[in-house]
Amino acid sequence: MNAVLDWLAALGRAGFEALARLGRGHVLLLGILRGLGPLARRPRLLLVQLHSVGVLSVLIIAVSGIFVGMVLGLQGHYILSRFGAEATLGVMVAASLVRELGPVVTALLFAGRAGSALTAEIGLMKATEQLSGLEMMAVNPVYRVLTPRFLASFLSMPLLAAMFSALGVYGGWFVGVGLLGVDDGTYWSQMQAKIDLEEDVYNGVIKSLVFGFVCAWIAIFQGYDCLPTSEGVSRATTKTVVHSALAVLGLDFVLTALMFGK
C-alpha cells in the first residue's frame, strides 16, 4: 500500500515539476521577446551570434545537404526507372527536400551542432557566475545574452534549410544526370514546372521558421535553467538535443497534416 502511495506521490511531484518548468520556460520566452526592442539598438550583438550560430553551422549543413540529395538521386532513380518515370527525378528530389528533408534534417543537425553549443555556453556562464555578474553590473542577462542568441537561431534556420535544399538538388542532379544518365534539361524543366512556390517552398519556409523558434527556445531554456554544475550542464546539453529532435519530428507531423492533409 505504502509503495503505491509513494509511487503516486512521486508521480505528482514529477508532474508539478514538469508544469513548473513549462511555466519558467514561458516566462523566459517572454523575457527574451521583450529584449528584441533593446537589441535593435545594438545590432552588433546579433551579428556576433549570427556568425557563431549560423555561419559556423554552414559546413555541416552543406555537406549533409549534398549527401542527402545524392542518396535521393540514387533511390529515386532506382524506383522511378521501374515505371519508366526517370524524367520526374528532379521533381521528386526537389519536393522531398523542400517540403520535408530540408527543414527537418536541418533542424536536427542544427540542434546537434548549434543548440547543444548554446546550452553548454549559457550553462557554463551560469556556473561561472557570469550571468549573476552581469545582473550585479545592472545589465539584464536575458536581454544581453539570451535575446541575441535566440534571434540569431531563429533567423539562421530558414537560411540554412534553404542552403540544404539547394545543395541537395545539386547532389541529386550529380547522381541522376551525371552518373545515371537522366536528361539534364528534363531534370530541371520538370522541377520548374511541378514545384509550386506556395505549396512547396513557402510551406517549407514556414516549417523551418517554426523549428528555428522551438530549437532556439529549447536550447536557451535548458542552458539558463540548468543546475550550475558540470553534471547539470552535461545533462542540459543532452536534453537540448533529445527534446529538440522530438519536438521537431512531432511538430513536423502536425504541420504537414495542417498543410497537406486535405
Next chain:
Amino acid sequence: MPSRRRPAKRDVLVRIRGLRFYRGDRAIFDGVDIDILRGKVTAIMGPSGTGKTTLLKLIGGQLRPSAGSIEVDGQNIHALGTRDLYELRKRMGMLFQSGALLTDLNVFENVAYPLREHTDLPESMIRKLVLLKLEAVGLRGARDLTPAELSGGMARRVALARGIALDPMMILYDEPFTGQDPISMGVLVQLIRRLNDAAHLTSVIVSHDVAETAAIADDLYVIADGRVIDRGPPAKVKASGSAWTRQFMQGLPDGPVPFHYPAPPLGGDLFAA
C-alpha cells in the same frame, strides 16, 4: 565610546533588520540585524554553509528575503522596481569568488564593459579610465590577456577593477581570499583596504579567512546557525567570551561545533548486522 548599537542613521549605508531567509525548510537566516557603516570595511564571517554568499545576493537584490528588510542608502532594496534596482546596482560593485569575468572578452574589454554599457563616454575617455582602474590593481600590463590566461588572484583583481569602473559607493566581496597563495593574498588584503580609503568606498567582505579579514576590517560580524552571535571591532570579537566565537576565531577542531557529523555510536555502527 559612543554606543555601537545605535549608529546615527546617516552613517549607515546598509541596514538589515529582522532578516529571515529559508531554503526549503532550512532557515539560512533567522532574524539577522546588521548595520554596515559608510566608509568602513565591514566583515561578515562564519563557517562554510552559513549563507554568507546568500547574504551578499540579498543585499544586491538578487534574492528575496522571506521576512525582514534590507535598506541600501535609505532605499528598501526589495521594494524597488527593476529600473530603480538597476540604478542602485550601478552604485554597487560585487566581486564574485570566481571573478565572473566575461570569458569572451579580454581584460581591457572586461573592465570597459560597465562603462560601455552605462555611459556614453568617448572611446579615448574609456581607454584612460580603464587604464587607470587597471593601474590601481597593478594589472595595466595585462590588459591584452584573456581571462583564461589569468591566475585566480589576477582574475579577482581584474574583477575588482571592473567593480570600481563606475566609481561605486560600495563593494561587496565574496570570499576574496579563498584559494590564494600568500603573495596574492597579501596583495588582495592591501588592495581592499587601500581602495576603500582612497576612493571613500564602503566595503563588505564575507569570508572565513580569520586572520586576513580581521587585519583590515573595522567591524566584524560573526554568523552561525542563521544568527549574529558576535559583533564589534576585531579586537573585541577576538577577546569574546563566547565559546563558539573562540573556536571559530582560533580554528579549534572541536568545541561547540563538533568534529563529528552526527552519527550513532561507533561500536554499535561497526558491529551492526
